[in-house]
Amino acid sequence: MNVWKLRAKFMLNMTGGICMIALVVGIVMWLWNWLVPSITGWSNINYWQALGLTLLFRFLNGNILPPMFHIKKRGSFEKMKKMSVEERSAFIRRQLSRLSHEDIDNEKA
The missing domain is CATH 1.10.287 (Helix Hairpins)
Structure with missing residues (x-):
């Protein structure tokens, strides 16, 4: 932006x-x-x-x-503890794209 x-x-x-x-x-x-x-x-x-x-x-x-x-009650942390590495990476990308209003998946690593 x-x-x-x-x-x-x-x-x-x-x-x-x-x-x-x-x-x-x-x-x-x-x-x-x-x-x-x-x-x-x-x-x-x-x-x-x-x-x-x-x-x-x-x-x-x-x-x-x-x-x-206000601090959330660690719900995301508890969810992420149960995820695999790939699921965790996808979850973080979804959260970041939601916050930035951009498509992070299309960026090159």
């Missing part, structure tokens, strides 16, 4: 991620300001306080990292 395409894809993903975080924080702030003051009499919160509450909620639930960074 072209370097510029990779950079553009990275920037698009970063922008999308920042927009998603801003949206979630905005929803938390809106829900808090809509529900909590009328129920408990507590005061309204601003955007930064809502960001802090969102982070606190993620920490308390054990979801500190975004879903893309």
Whole structure:
């Protein structure tokens, strides 16, 4: 893939991620300001306080990292232990081609 395409894809993903975080924080702030003051009499919160509450909620639930960074439970490792060398090589090639969106089997060794 072209370097510029990779950079553009990275920037698009970063922008999308920042927009998603801003949206979630905005929803938390809106829900808090809509529900909590009328129920408990507590005061309204601003955007930064809502960001802090969102982070606190993620920490308390054990979801500190975004879903893309969670480590899989060694399922691939257990599968590969039971494979022959040829099957393992084919499995790795399939995984790499899926990640790179290219046909690795056609590359010369």
